[in-house]
Amino acid sequence: MLYAALERLDTLMAIGEKRSVAKAEAKQRGEATFAFTDLRIHSYQTRATYQDVIMRFLNWCRTTCGLNRLEAIDERANELSSRYLTERVRQHYSAWTLRTERSALRVFFQHRDLAAGVELPPRKRAHIMRSRRPAVRDTHLQPSHWQPLITFCQACGLRREELRDVRVRDVYQRRSDSLLVVRVVRGKGGKWREVPVLFGCEQAVLTLVQERHPNEHLFAHVPEHLDIQALRRTYAQLLYQHLSGRPVPGTDDPLEVVDLEAALQVSRALGHNRLDIVLTYYLR
Numbered sequence: 191m192l193y194a195a196l197e198r199l200d201t202l203m204a205i206g207e208k209r210s211v212a213k214a215e216a217k218q219r220g221e222a223t224f225a226f227t228d229l230r231i232h233s234y235q236t237r238a239t240y241q242d243v244i245m246r247f248l249n250w251c252r253t254t255c256g257l258n259r260l261e262a263i264d265e266r267a268n269e270l271s272s273r274y275l276t277e278r279v280r281q282h283y284s285a286w287t288l289r290t291e292r293s294a295l296r297v298f299f300q301h302r303d304l305a306a307g308v309e310l311p312p313r314k315r316a317h318i319m320r321s322r323r324p325a326v327r328d329t330h331l332q333p334s335h336w337q338p339l340i341t342f343c344q345a346c347g348l349r350r351e352e353l354r355d356v357r358v359r360d361v362y363q364r365r366s367d368s369l370l371v372v373r374v375v376r377g378k379g380g381k382w383r384e385v386p387v388l389f390g391c392e393q394a395v396l397t398l399v400q401e402r403h404p405n406e407h408l409f410a411h412v413p414e415h416l417d418i419q420a421l422r423r424t425y426a427q428l429l430y431q432h433l434s435g436r437p438v439p440g441t442d443d444p445l446e447v448v449d450l451e452a453a454l455q456v457s458r459a460l461g462h463n464r465l466d467i468v469l470t471y472y473l474r
């Protein structure tokens with residue numbers, strides 16, 4: 191059963207294909223919504239996340255219902271998925287986890303409305319805890335030992351994997367406007383982008399690459415206890431203030447006070463290109 195599930199996941203991979211293209215085509219047909227999915231998997235990270243969900247679900251089916259063949263589970267996909275998610279809701283899993291699990295099940299069973307009858311808890315900004323308060327891992331890190339790395343993170347807001355892969359040659363002044371940028375060769379979803387270095391931090395970043403071989407990794411090691419997400423959030427807020435000339439919007443501020451164009455530029459710099467993400471997780 192598990193092997194058959196892995197084979198099915200393989201057939202759903204669409205590496206190199208853009209979800210945005212499928213969404214645009216569906217929009218022309220009047221089918222696209224905000225949460226549109228083409229029921230394909232477009233990145234290896236999504237594959238890993240969805241695979242964990244599916245393996246856990248199938249093991250639950252075997253333990254709870256005595257099912258050990260994928261064909262039997264396919265026949266009862268909506269019923270079993272609904273029971274599974276209902277149980278997870280009662281166990282108080284987070285709203286984000288539950289929606290990820292439902293998305294994984296919908297892709298796996300190729301059913302956009304799978305378990306639609308299960309009411310999932312709403313996602314609320316007040317429930318976001320990541321990088322919003324001191325964590326145990328913070329006690330294991332001495333910031334003074336990692337100041338160049340921390341400064342670089344605050345200056346360009348890269349993800350952990352992007353920091354690991356960035357090389358000296360990826361820091362340069364863009365020809366079109368002489369803006370200092372950091373090139374991300376393979377970001378989330380395998381996407382390439384140029385990240386603007388925060389105004390006022392250019393010299394600190396240039397110092398890190400002076401007289402070094404272009405192919406050398408900029409950082410030999412990124413400590414696991416460093417809160418990269420908090421540094422990304424700092425970068426996002428400072429970049430927004432620089433681009434908009436406005437203060438960072440408060441939790442209860444209406445959307446009208448937000449400079450949406452500046453927020454979208456921040457989102458692109460972070461590698462998201464989605465206003466809802468930057469407004470919910472970074473600016474508020």
